Amino acid sequence: MKGRNGVGAYFQDLVAHLDHEVERAELVCPSLEDPHPCQGMSMPIPGDPTQRLFFPKMRELSALVWEMKPHVIVIPGPGIFSLGAYWIAGKLGIPVCVTFQTDYDRLVQLYWGPRLARLAGGLLNWLNRAMFRGSSAVATICDSMIADARAAGARHPQLVGTPLGAEFVNSEVTPLADEADSVLYVGRLAAEKNIEHFLALAEARPDCRFTVAGDGPLRGLVEQRQKDLPNLNFLGWCSRERVVAELDAHQVLVLPSAVEAFGTVALEALARERLVITTPVCGINQWPALARALTVAEADEPLADTLARLRAMTPEQRREQARAGREAALAMNDEAVNGWLQVLQGCARQGAFLPKPRRSPTLAVLRRLSTNQARPGL
Structure with missing residues (x-):
């Protein structure tokens, strides 16, 4: 969540820096103080009711991506928002950069019992591996997590620094x-x-x-x-x-x-x-x-x-x-911004080699809406 945990703060600061370096950088992130148009219902995270698990509004998220046509979509690990963006990127043939910033195994062991922790950790690791296989790049924030990312299935994880607000x-x-x-x-x-x-x-x-x-x-x-x-x-x-x-x-x-x-x-x-x-x-x-x-x-x-x-x-x-x-x-701070620009440029170059997306009814509706060809009320 924006401003409520380290990952939220990380991307809040990164997008602020990228605003000065790229044509457009959009942060799609749940917020308690300033709700994003793409955030939907939420539920407390088991073990920590002060944090919430948000579900995206897929129609709004799809419309935003289609309107923006980004060169790269960056997702921070296996969250519900991330999975929604990952699916949309696959449909549209947009390169994805996955970040690996959390030791999920250690976290679930702290919050849940051995059996549930083993189940939750296994699910999170499976989701990570699946997204790593379909991504154009994997980025992480310290040397030790490079090895963890490789063990989780990332082929060529890249080290990036941490920006400052x-x-x-x-x-x-x-x-x-x-x-x-x-x-x-x-x-x-x-x-x-x-x-x-x-x-x-x-x-x-x-x-x-x-x-x-x-x-x-x-x-x-x-x-x-x-x-x-x-x-x-x-x-x-x-x-x-x-x-x-x-x-x-x-x-x-x-x-x-x-x-x-x-x-x-x-x-x-x-x-x-x-x-x-x-x-x-x-x-x-x-x-x-x-x-x-x-x-x-x-x-x-x-x-x-x-x-x-x-x-x-x-x-x-x-x-x-x-x-x-x-x-x-x-x-x-300077190294982090420059490092991210290199990662994003590498991802964007790979977009030219991705297969063209298949046309789906949902995307066809979005296309008509974007060109004002839709019938009234569609």
Whole structure:
């Protein structure tokens, strides 16, 4: 969903950048605040009622694709919207680029029991393999997922970076304070994010100020701990503008995830010239220029010890690390846009070799509608 999870934010930022590079880039994405004309009914996702599974309005989606005639359709993995777009692309002979950004096996194991997780994971992997076989390109966001994509059936997966929203790049940054005593978490309050470890850190360091921004199935746990810990503040879900303000008001961002393909919020914090603590599983650690600006927790190291290591540095050392982080984040942003342009150009070239689509009644109606030849009321 737009603005509600990492994948939604990723494509929101990517399309904003592509708007300046291509003739037209259209984001078809469900949104709670600003519903897209192509989004239809929805239902809560099992295990996380704060997220919803949306069904597309296929007539509207087909009409949009037919009107736009895109050179490439990009789909982010095996969702209902993605499957609808994949089917339409096949009918019209439009090249498809599939992105592989989530470790589905790990996620379903966290939310469901062994039997259901095995069934759901198998279904998601089967859908991925099917879409990989019919796609012109597969793109992923860290080195480890290249191997996972190959194992799932992708022939030549390509590595692309992560873009940044303009809010994190264009406004002037606030200088880092001398003391690293204000700590922020931004993200979904869910099992894969290890929010319990962040709360344990707040309890272990009463001399520091801690803030949680986000929403999810573990919201009740955060609200309860806020009552017990005077140094913990809970903001709930925040707009992107508010996230920028909170990053600027804190000195350290902590990403304590147990499953994290990349960790966009860590990149956003680096762009705001902030110190960032990550866990070893975060995909952002696999980008060398970014990793040099991160403080990565050792395996099984309590976050309190990781924070102590960061606080043991001199203020100037911390400021130098933060400046290096901003430079690396801005470079990643440029590399991500250029990398995506290369992937999309490669896909578009393949479109010339695809078979012509078969004419179907639905597409024939859309064709007549697009040329104003339809009878009144059709």
